[in-house]
Amino acid sequence: MAEKRDHQLPKEEAPYTPEVATRLVDENTDVRDDGRIDLDLDSALGRRLSRLVRDRDSIFSEPPPPYSEIERREWKMKLNIVIQVVGSRGDVQPFIALGNELQKYGHRVRIATHDVFDDFVRSHNLEFYPIGGDPADLMAYMVKNPGLIPSMKSLRAGDIGRKRAMVAEMLDGCWKSCIEHDPKTNIPFTADAIIGNPPSFAPVHCAQALGIPVHLMFTMPWTNTRAFPHPLANIKSKDTDKSFANYISYSIVELLTWQGLGDVINKWRVSIDLEPVPVTEGPNLNKTLQIPFTYCWSPALVPKPADWQSHIDVCGFFFREPPSYTPEPELDDFLRAGPPPVYIGFGSIVIDDPERMTALLLEAVQVAGVRAIISRGWSKLGGANQPNVFWLGDCPHEWLFQHVSAVVHHGGAGTTACGLLNGKPTTIVPFFGDQPFWGDMVAAAGAGPRPIPHRHLDSQNLAEAIAFCLTPEAATAAHGIAVKMRAENGVKNAVDSFHANLPLERAQCDLLPDRPAFWIYKKGKKPMRLSKLAAGLIASRLDLPRKHFRSYSPHQIVIENKRWDPVTGTHSAMLGTMTDLVEDTAGIFINPAKEYRRIKRTSYDDVQSSKTGGSLAPPSSSWDSASVRSTETAKPKRPNKSLAMAKASLKSLGKFHGHFFKGTLVDMPSAMADGLLAIPGYVGHTPALPSSSSSSSAAGNSKDIGTPDKKNGFAAFIDGPATHAPITDWRSGAVAGAKTFAYGMTSGLADFVVQPYRGAKAEGSWGAVKGAGRGIVSGVSKTAAGAIGLVAYPGAGLSKTVREGWYDTRAKLAAERRWEEGAWLVWAVREGALGDVNVGRVVKAFEHLRRGGEWSQYDELN
Structure with a gap:
């Protein structure tokens, strides 16, 4: 990846580490009133992260295929697909269209989202699972604290525990949506694949727990690109290249997100028997694992950036089948009474002062001299009846936008798409999230004025924006976009993208x-x-x-820790071990008290029975919700408090010893070996990359040990850093140890001779001296990595095997649910x-x- 030389890390600065990144982001970022993050890339942050991004990522010279060239497979496999969505009705609605399209291929589709959308989802003949969370509460909070979901500044300040609890509730709900029976019919369901939007946070982790494919879909950019900055980033830079600043903004937003929610996510992962995600991997997980990503917007409005890889598609907006709708007589009379009105509405946005907003809108309508339909929305806007204003309740935009002259709204992707599909000039009044991005895109296309942030909205600038929308130029631009959008089939393209990325x-x-x-x-x-x-x-x-x-x-997903060098790698592993030991020591004394309170809080006398998840009726029974027999257990007895407290203390003591031996005998030696494998990249001809065990993270010049480049032969084998294959059990650990030892000894010893020879050939005597230095550093690090890895990697594999055998609750539960669904399928075949x-x-x-x-x-x- 080519970068300007002034982005090089000054020699006097310390190497990049996760701790350095956290401190630099805190010191050099700030959250604006509109929720966007100010990024000062001329600071130390920019210089440090410029090297990080250059080293980790590869920019492809050839642009990937456009959305119209997505591989279209002839698809016959029927899957259980759960679609996990967090957000407002406008966020859920596009996925309903996607779910209905997936059903055409024989897939069974479950939408997992907030409880309030139960009827909305089921009315479209899709299955539903409630994940908790209140979207109205979330929208109100977002208006007060715009930006990331939720505000990372507020999270770090510790003043929004209720929102963190909501995220934890939704994570747990997303997991249950993959394995639990239908809440109403009790029909078994286990996910075969997951589709989700990034704010749900859970899809990748649920997919890892179940060993199934995952695909992300979203209405705003979430993948690093040089074409434009992250929608939540406001870049301040004079010396940093603009395209590079755009690219790095995504990494910083992801880092801030993980800083705020990483502990919540990791605590939930532990509850489903997954290891915590390392701090270095959390912010880059989707990119490192190369999770397939589909963006749900029209390439006519925002084309696919040239630096997005082939597993990332831009497919077009998702539109559902237009619902059958007959307007109420009052609305029909208003539309017929004069020229087409302007639509004004903010949908699911919960506004702090609806009375003030109502007065502002009425004044703007009067100044602009137009007729208007104003949607009451979740803020319940409304005022006295006026001849030129109609207060609207619930009405499908697909029908309504055919009968208006222009639209003014908050800039949700779905509402923006519907307005443009109908060729209506658009004014966007953004509140948070991707709304400013869509306002900018509409303005850049000439289909509307520059967006007006809601904090700056007044009757005068709104009236001017409406006047702009009514110009012939705006109408022509909006019509041109509509023609292109109608030639697309976004939801069909998205299904093709989903199928193309399945194993x-x-x-x-x-x-x-x-x-x-x-x-x-x-x-x-x-x-x-x-x-x-x-x-x-x-x-x-x-x-x-x-x-x-x-x-x-x-489809196995393996998440491993990246090690940049042996010093920081071993130090990080040591800190992790010490943290575990401190927590275990505290647990020896604290957990008995927690267990005592838990027993005291539980009313055992009132417990009549407990359900174990709904076992199936005998094969001879007719299958319906009434015939499903929940396994009944005898009324549990109150446990002995003293015995339970002693067990809790001993459990923490056992964890202490386990973490001690694992940390000293496995984690720290493995981190040392990984860090040593990364050193050659810092002194060779290739950029430094952290050694990794993730099968999806081998990027740039890193290579799997034991698989030398056949085209370039032995020369390629000894060059640069290397990675070992994923360590998932004792077998893969033994293979990694053996290959690392062979590679380290062969390539490391060769470096002592090859590097001076190359240096002399390139630069003469001085080159030979420099080559000798490179050979010594590279040779020593490789041979040391080989020696340590021979013991450390088999130990790491054995540790994973033991852990899988010990912490197998999640695996057993998933297997139980799949077996139950198999029994239900047998019954369905018989019927x-x-x-x-x-x-x-x-x-x-x-x-x-x-x-x-x-x-x-x-x-x-x-």
Whole structure:
């Protein structure tokens, strides 16, 4: 990645570390009244992070394909898809359109969002799961504290505990939405894939816990690009290149977000038996893992930036089928009584002073000399009846915007899209979030004036904005955008993007290729990948025990810690270990008291029964909500307080010893080895990259140890930093240790000779001296990494294997839910609710393959 030389980190400054980044961001950023973050990139922050971004990221020389060239697969696999959405009705509505489009391919779709949208979602024939959180409360808070969701300044100040509790509630709700039965019908549901918007925060973590694919979709830019800054960033820079400043703004906003919510997310991860995300990885998780991303806006308004990779698409706005609507007589009479009015409305925005806003709007309408329809919205705007003003309740924008001359609104992506689709000039009065971004984009396209921040809105500038919208120039620009948008099919393109990024080959069931596999049967001569339905059919027909079917994950996500050098890497691991030990020591004394209060607080005498998640009715029963039998347990007995308190203390003591040995024998040595592997990049011809175990984070010039560049041969093998493959269990740990040792000894010893030779060839005698220095540093670091990694990496793998065996509650719960859904699918097949499934042929194919039959004969059997 090419950068200006003045972005180099001055030699006298210390290397970048997460602690340095946190301090620099705090010292050199500020949140404005409009919620955007002031970024001073001429400060130490800009100089430090310029090197960070240059080292971590790669900018592709060839632009990725535009949205119209998304791979379109012939898709037949039926998936359970949960769509996790946090936000207002305008945020939920586009995903309803997406859900209905996904249903056309046979997918079963569940929308997981706030409880208040239950009826709205189900009215579109989609399943629903409540995740908690109050969108009205969230919108009111956002108006008072615009910017990040929620305001990171307020989070760090510790004065919005209620909002943090709301985030924690929604995270837990998102997890349950992946595995819990339908709250109304009690029909089992386990997610096969997840779609989510970034403010929900949970999709990637839920996908990691279940071993399934995840795809993010959003209406505002959330991916680093040089084309424009992050919508929540206000860049102040004279010396820093503008495109670079744009690019780095995304990293800083992500860092601020993680500073505010990282502890909440990690606490929730622990509750579902996932390890906490390292502080260095949290802000960059989506980018490091290369999570597929689809942006839901029209490329006619904002084209896809050239530096976005192929797993990122711009697909067009999502529009649902226009609802059938007949206007109330009063509205119909008003529309017929004069020229088309101007629409004014702020939707789900909760305004502090609705009376003042009402008076302002009425005055602006009078000054502009227009007729207006003013939506009451969540703020319940309203005043006395006037001949030129109609106060509007609920009305679909798809119908209404066909009958107005211009629109004035808060700039939500859905409302903006609907106005432009109908060719209406638009004035945006942004409150927070992506709204200023959409205001700028509309103005840049000539379809409206510059956005008016709501704090600066008055009757005069609003009247002037309305006058601008009524000009022929604005109408022509809006009409041109509408023509292009009508040629797009955003929701269809988004489904194609989703399908194109799914791991189809790893996901297919061997017996029913139209269903994803989640079980492995290894008792036969050939292992078989089986779907929930296939496993249920085989188990019920052949009376096979469940223990013969092992869980299978079609898409593993591995999150590992990056190490920049051995000093900071080992120091960070040591601090993490010390923190754990301090918490465990405190828990020895504090947790017994917590356990005592918990027992005292629980009213055991009132407990009649407890549900374990709704086990299925016997196969002979008719399946409906009434026939689902929740497992009843006997009334639990009040536990012995002294014994429970002692167990709580001993549990903390056990954690203390576990963290001590893991930290000293695994974490710190692994961090040292990873840091040593990164050193050659600082002295060689390639930029320094942190060593990583994440399979999705190998970027730039880093390479997996043991896989040298065949094109460039041995020279490429010894150059630059290297990474090992993901360590997920004792086997992968042993392989990583062996490969690191072989690489370190071979490449490290070669550096002592090769680097001086290269230096002499390039710069003569002085080059040979410099090459010798590089060879010594690189050779020593590689050989040391090999020696330490030979022991540390197998230890890390063994630790993960032990942890998976110890903390297996989440895995067991997921497996239980999948098995329950398989039983329900078997019942549905018997009742004829799943179409034509030839059970006899499925069983016959299974028996044939179990006896060692050839896979090529499967088609003949099935």
